[in-house]
Amino acid sequence: MELSTEPIREEQKFITSLYARLDDLRDRAEAAVGAALGTTGTGSAQSRLERDIMVAEQSGLLAAFNAGETGLCFGRLVFRDGADHHIGRIGLREDDPRRTPLVVDWRAEVARPFYLATGHEPMGLSRRRHITTKGREVVSLHDEVLDLADRSRSGHEGRDADEVLLAALDAARTGRMHDIVQTIQAEQDAIIRSPHRGVLVVEGGPGTGKTAVALHRAAYLLYAHREQLARRAVLIVGPNPAFLGYIGNVLPSLGETGVLLATPGELYPGVRATGTDTPRAAAVKGDVRMAAALAGAVRDRQQVPGRDAPLVVPHEDGDLVIDRDMALEARHRARETALPHNLARPSFVFRILDALAEQLADRIGADPYGGPNFLGPDDIALLAKGVAANPDVHAAVDGLWPELTPEDFLADYLADPTHLPEEDAAAIRRDGGAWTPGDVALLDEAAELLGHDDSAARAAQEAERQRQVQYAQGVLDVSFASRTYEFEDKEELDEDASEVLSAHDIIDAERFAERHEEADHRTAAERAAADRTWAFGHIIVDEAQELSAMQWRLLMRRSPTRSMTLVGDPAQTGDPAGVGSWEAILAPYVEDRWQHVRLGVNYRTPAEIMAVAAAVRREDDPAFEPPGSVRSTGVEPWDRTTADPVGATAEAVLAEARAEGRLAVIAPAELLPALAAALPDASHGEQPDLSRPVVLLDPRQAKGLEFDTVLVVDPDGIRAGAPHGTNDLYVALTRATQRLGIVRRA
Numbered sequence: 198m199e200l201s202t203e204p205i206r207e208e209q210k211f212i213t214s215l216y217a218r219l220d221d222l223r224d225r226a227e228a229a230v231g232a233a234l235g236t237t238g239t240g241s242a243q244s245r246l247e248r249d250i251m252v253a254e255q256s257g258l259l260a261a262f263n264a265g266e267t268g269l270c271f272g273r274l275v276f277r278d279g280a281d282h283h284i285g286r287i288g289l290r291e292d293d294p295r296r297t298p299l300v301v302d303w304r305a306e307v308a309r310p311f312y313l314a315t316g317h318e319p320m321g322l323s324r325r326r327h328i329t330t331k332g333r334e335v336v337s338l339h340d341e342v343l344d345l346a347d348r349s350r351s352g353h354e355g356r357d358a359d360e361v362l363l364a365a366l367d368a369a370r371t372g373r374m375h376d377i378v379q380t381i382q383a384e385q386d387a388i389i390r391s392p393h394r395g396v397l398v399v400e401g402g403p404g405t406g407k408t409a410v411a412l413h414r415a416a417y418l419l420y421a422h423r424e425q426l427a428r429r430a431v432l433i434v435g436p437n438p439a440f441l442g443y444i445g446n447v448l449p450s451l452g453e454t455g456v457l458l459a460t461p462g463e464l465y466p467g468v469r470a471t472g473t474d475t476p477r478a479a480a481v482k483g484d485v486r487m488a489a490a491l492a493g494a495v496r497d498r499q500q501v502p503g504r505d506a507p508l509v510v511p512h513e514d515g516d517l518v519i520d521r522d523m524a525l526e527a528r529h530r531a532r533e534t535a536l537p538h539n540l541a542r543p544s545f546v547f548r549i550l551d552a553l554a555e556q557l558a559d560r561i562g563a564d565p566y567g568g569p570n571f572l573g574p575d576d577i578a579l580l581a582k583g584v585a586a587n588p589d590v591h592a593a594v595d596g597l598w599p600e601l602t603p604e605d606f607l608a609d610y611l612a613d614p615t616h617l618p619e620e621d622a623a624a625i626r627r628d629g630g631a632w633t634p635g636d637v638a639l640l641d642e643a644a645e646l647l648g649h650d651d652s653a654a655r656a657a658q659e660a661e662r663q664r665q666v667q668y669a670q671g672v673l674d675v676s677f678a679s680r681t682y683e684f685e686d687k688e689e690l691d692e693d694a695s696e697v698l699s700a701h702d703i704i705d706a707e708r709f710a711e712r713h714e715e716a717d718h719r720t721a722a723e724r725a726a727a728d729r730t731w732a733f734g735h736i737i738v739d740e741a742q743e744l745s746a747m748q749w750r751l752l753m754r755r756s757p758t759r760s761m762t763l764v765g766d767p768a769q770t771g772d773p774a775g776v777g778s779w780e781a782i783l784a785p786y787v788e789d790r791w792q793h794v795r796l797g798v799n800y801r802t803p804a805e806i807m808a809v810a811a812a813v814r815r816e817d818d819p820a821f822e823p824p825g826s827v828r829s830t831g832v833e834p835w836d837r838t839t840a841d842p843v844g845a846t847a848e849a850v851l852a853e854a855r856a857e858g859r860l861a862v863i864a865p866a867e868l869l870p871a872l873a874a875a876l877p878d879a880s881h882g883e884q885p886d887l888s889r890p891v892v893l894l895d896p897r898q899a900k901g902l903e904f905d906t907v908l909v910v911d912p913d914g915i916r917a918g919a920p921h922g923t924n925d926l927y928v929a930l931t932r933a934t935q936r937l938g939i940v941r942r943a
């Protein structure tokens with residue numbers, strides 16, 4: 198139809214010009230990075246610093262330009278007052294003095310009517326257009342007329358934007374999550390742009406877009422508060438590595454890189470938690486009582502000699518005796534500092550050393566007739582020095598109040614857990630072995646209780662800083678000398694020249710050295726990943742219902758501002774240590790100062806599949822209401838009972854395999870080896886490749902993921918296999934976007 202190709206041609210022309218601008222900007226950024234990197238090794242510390250900043254800035258821009266390559270522009274808003282804006286994944290401006298906007302970032306306030314305007318509330322819009330592109334080519338337009346007085350027609354009008362949404366929901370899956378900027382729904386937009394600064398809890402059933410919303414909120418916050426957040430980084434916590442791989446591309450596709458993705462088991466720098474706990478051990482390790490138990494165990498490491506067993510250290514001037522009272526007094530004073538164990542330790546050590554020096558002085562200089570001590574202050578100081586230098590004294594003090602690392606302390610504790618009821622202690626007792634995700638929160642707790650005495654490291658750092666100050670002073674002196682020389686050379690050493698500022702005038706050596714030091718090449722996210730005490734600008738927790746009380750303690754330490762978005766669904770809780778209720782999670786940290794929002798529409802699972810999943814839940818909870826599905830496909834799930842579930846699954850995989858899309862087999866963990874043997878092409882294991890056509894998972898690994906087709910094997914086994922087995926089965930049944938098959942064991 199002639200009428201309809203004209204608007205497409207017009208949009209194509211615009212979009213072609215937009216990509217030309219993008220190419221130009223990208224070339225410039227690339228050239229700038231290339232040129233800056235080419236200067237390696239030359240110039241002063243100052244110019245190297247400037248180079249580093251430039252490279253970082255331009256690389257960030259490059260990432261954003263590369264993100265703009267797909268779906269650069271996807272919408273257009275025509276306002277009744279004549280204003281006309283294209284909306285895109287990133288914003289671009291014309292290269293003119295006024296820097297005229299070409300395409301507006303979806304996060305800008307002007308773009309909001311794209312997501313919110315309705316016939317009832319047109320928000321000043323006359324027309325909203327969805328532009329669908331493939332590569333750089335416009336393939337279709339979808340117009341909505343919001344101003345009833347507007348009689349003009351483009352030939353691309355539809356009733357509303359549902360067509361575009363349904364096309365996105367129906368599309369074959371690729372194994373990686375995609376952004377939803379073209380079709381964010383109004384209820385989702387409200388959460389993404391929520392001005393709430395503290396803890397925001399987003400709750401919703403399966404497929405309601407919780408993950409999508411959380412990721413877009415991160416992108417929005419990075420846009421709206423770039424200054425703070427780019428420096429402090431955003432942390433996104435997800436349940437397992439496969440899930441992080443699944444969502445890992447969404448933020449880069451929106452041009453954002455200042456984000457650290459991690460599982461709860463990855464939050465203690467330097468430790469990889471490769472072990473697994475039994476459900477019982479996980480529950481005990483996650484319980485908040487562990488905090489008190491560990492605190493008790495740390496106090497137990499602060500010892501005093503028995504009443505009748507003082508420690509005796511031979512010394513050249515006679516034995517030194519550390520008795521119970523002396524140690525009790527020193528311990529009392531050290532504990533009074535309220536510092537963590539390792540930081541309170543010097544107080545304990547000095548008290549003992551002082552007391553021993555006094556003991557010696559009393560013995561050596563005592564006046565047998567009761568007069569004052571014969572020794573002068575210098576003699577006593579000398580004695581104290583001798584005591585402090587005695588390695589045996591230090592060994593004895595170490596035995597009473599040892600310096601502890603979190604790793605050594607926790608390994609010792611797990612070998613013989615104390616301050617717990619015996620059945621709990623038995624569940625976690627372990628000698629050696631790999632750290633588990635449950636241990637990570639305990640290591641962090643231990644690190645807090647122990648503290649890190651970094652006085653030696655800080656002294657070394659200060660020495661290095663002094664060295665840098667001296668170096669910087671040298672650089673500045675050279676630059677000052679050369680200034681005189683240059684100016685003399687150019688015969689400019691006159692009144693005016695003294696107005697010209699040189700580095701020497703505006704910066705002193707100390708400040709110069711500091712700036713040099715700041716040139717840390719790592720991004721904020723990389724520095725955050727290596728620093729246990731990093732305070733993140735914002736934290737997003739997906740599948741938040743899975744985290745234990747001890748893991749919450751760890752996360753809250755990383756978020757002193759409590760700027761957090763927590764998304765989850767208590768009905769999907771699988772972890773035996775999961776806290777379960779938002780009140781229970783949050784009360785200890787923010788009391789009731791948190792906001793709770795709900796998402797109520799299921800975008801993933803068609804109504805036919807949701808009916809089967811809901812029936813499973815209703816067996817336990819007859820009043821259970823799942824979120825309503827936004828679409829139905831007319832394809833009923835199938836259900837088969839067989840004596841050979843592995844063979845039947847292999848057959849079903851063959852029958853269900855499609856040219857496009859992904860299929861997942863979800864089965865109890867103990868069936869996975871047999872299924873893997875029967876399905877040699879399926880990807881499986883710790884971190885399965887979700888982009889492969891067939892993937893084999895246990896229900897825990899399937900959390901948060903989705904596939905076109907899902908085969909659930911041995912649902913009764915899934916249900917019986919874990920403390921929250923019904924929740925696990927519910928998760929498995931709600932992963933499909935198109936087809937579901939169930940293979941039961943006869």
Ligand SMILES: Nc1ncnc2c1ncn2[C@@H]1O[C@H](COP(=O)(O)OP(=O)(O)OP(=O)(O)O)[C@@H](O)[C@H]1O
Nearest residue numbers: 377380381382403404405406407408409800801901
């Ligand atoms: N506005 C939207 N436009 C297009 N797709 C959407 C939209 N909202 C959600 N989706 C899609 O719906 C699917 C489910 O979203 P998501 O995974 O975020 O749900 P969830 O609530 O985290 O689910 P679960 O709790 O089951 O893991 C995804 O494919 C997502 O891209």
